[in-house]
Amino acid sequence: MDVRDDEDYDEASQTEGPGRVSELSYGAIDKPRIEAAVREFLLGIGEDPDRPGLAGTPDRVARACEEIFGGTQEDPGRYLRKQFHEPGNEEMVVVRDIPFSSMCEHHLLPFIGKASVCYIPRDGRITGLSKIARCVTGYAHRPQLQERLTSQIADAMVRELDPLGVLVGIQAEHTCMTIRGVRAPGAQTVTSAVRGVFKRDIKTRGEALRLLGL
Ligand SMILES: Nc1nc2c(ncn2[C@@H]2O[C@H](COP(=O)(O)OP(=O)(O)OP(=O)(O)O)[C@@H](O)[C@H]2O)c(=O)[nH]1
Numbered sequence: 001m002d003v004r005d006d007e008d009y010d011e012a013s014q015t016e017g018p019g020r021v022s023e024l025s026y027g028a029i030d031k032p033r034i035e036a037a038v039r040e041f042l043l044g045i046g047e048d049p050d051r052p053g054l055a056g057t058p059d060r061v062a063r064a065c066e067e068i069f070g071g072t073q074e075d076p077g078r079y080l081r082k083q084f085h086e087p088g089n090e091e092m093v094v095v096r097d098i099p100f101s102s103m104c105e106h107h108l109l110p111f112i113g114k115a116s117v118c119y120i121p122r123d124g125r126i127t128g129l130s131k132i133a134r135c136v137t138g139y140a141h142r143p144q145l146q147e148r149l150t151s152q153i154a155d156a157m158v159r160e161l162d163p164l165g166v167l168v169g170i171q172a173e174h175t176c177m178t179i180r181g182v183r184a185p186g187a188q189t190v191t192s193a194v195r196g197v198f199k200r201d202i203k204t205r206g207e208a209l210r211l212l213g214l
Pocket residue numbers: 104105106144145146147174176177181182
């Protein structure tokens with residue numbers, strides 16, 4: 001069985017329900033199982049899964065799931081291990097407005113937005129800029145909560161780079177709040193995760209928030 005290797009994986013929140021552990025292979029996409037479930041789902045909403053328009057749908061959804069949830073067994077923090085050394089550089093780095101889409105774990109509906117990551121390297125220990133965006137995308141490829149996504153990115157930065165500080169901000173629109181339920185289109189959820197010097201130093205945090213446009 002594949003076991004997720006990221007340290008901050010919140011096992012406690014994943015243990016609800018009967019017989020889960022024996023049935024689960026974290027991060028493995030079992031396409032036949034998804035196809036069977038989609039067929040059941042179509043029956044559940046009163047559709048005929050064999051009508052021509054829907055005949056290919058279970059396969060399509062299974063392939064879409066590979067794109068949306070694929071790679072969840074890998075640690076997205078691994079991207080940050082591509083590092084460079086600029087001795088003495090302890091200046092703020094900001095990668096702003098990284099677009100992402102993720103799936104809300106409560107409704108399995110997308111939430112879509114932008115993530116911004118700001119950090120201050122410790123003695124010039126920096127990572128490739130694209131690796132920060134890859135890390136965001138990696139954590140987004142799971143059933144998620146926006147708050148958890150935000151913290152996981154910040155914690156991966158701390159773990160892999162040991163920076164002086166990290167601030168992650170995410171702004172997203174949750175379709176579970178727009179196309180159903182409360183139906184509040186346009187409502188934006190903003191979350192932040194603050195680590196290290198940004199936690200202690202209000203002036204530095206203010207500068208970071210300004211650069212992040214938050
Ligand atoms: N904190 C947080 N809540 C989320 C996120 N995504 C969805 N939710 C919320 O999860 C909650 C689930 O509430 P429930 O009462 O169990 O579900 P529900 O009956 O479908 O709730 P409504 O959406 O209010 O109709 C809702 O308030 C959602 O808005 C997220 O990323 N973070």
